[in-house]
Amino acid sequence: MAEIRNCPKCDSFFNYTGVREVCHKCAQSEEELYQIVYRFLRKRENRAATVERIVEATGADQDLLYKWVRKGRLQPAMFPNLGYPCDNCGHLTTTGKLCSKCQDALKSDLRTFDAAKEFRDGIAARDKATYHGERDNS
Structure with a gap:
C-alpha cells in the first residue's frame, strides 16, 4: 500500500x-x-x-x-x-558495507573475542570442579 x-x-x-x-x-x-x-x-x-x-x-x-x-x-x-x-572507514569498496581491510579487522577481533571467551569458560569450568579427598571416618 x-x-x-x-x-x-x-x-x-x-x-x-x-x-x-x-x-x-x-x-x-x-x-x-x-x-x-x-x-x-x-x-x-x-x-x-x-x-x-x-x-x-x-x-x-x-x-x-x-x-x-x-x-x-x-x-x-x-x-x-x-x-x-565503506561504512566504517570511508575508503571505496565495491561489495557489502565494509571494505576488505575493515572486514579483516572485524574478523580478527571476533577471533580474539572467541579465544578469550573460551579461555574464560575453561577457567570457570575448572574453578567449579570439586575435588573429593578421602575422608577418615575413624
Whole structure:
C-alpha cells in the first residue's frame, strides 16, 4: 500500500510505494543524469575515471553515483575506479558495507573475542570442579 511522503530533493508530495525514494519528476531527472554519466563512462578514455572526475565532468552528485554503484547500475567490473564508501572507514569498496581491510579487522577481533571467551569458560569450568579427598571416618 502506498503512503504519502515528501520528496527529499524537491519537498513535494508523492506516493511512496517502496520502489523509488523520490518523486516522479526527480526520478526522471535522476534517470536523465544517469544517461549522461553512462554515456560519459562508455567512452574508452573515461572508463577509468574516478568519482571526482565523473562529478566534475557530468555534474552528477557524488552520493547519486554511490547509489548507482550500490544498486548495480554502474558496474565496478566495467569501470574499475568506481565504488562507494565503506561504512566504517570511508575508503571505496565495491561489495557489502565494509571494505576488505575493515572486514579483516572485524574478523580478527571476533577471533580474539572467541579465544578469550573460551579461555574464560575453561577457567570457570575448572574453578567449579570439586575435588573429593578421602575422608577418615575413624
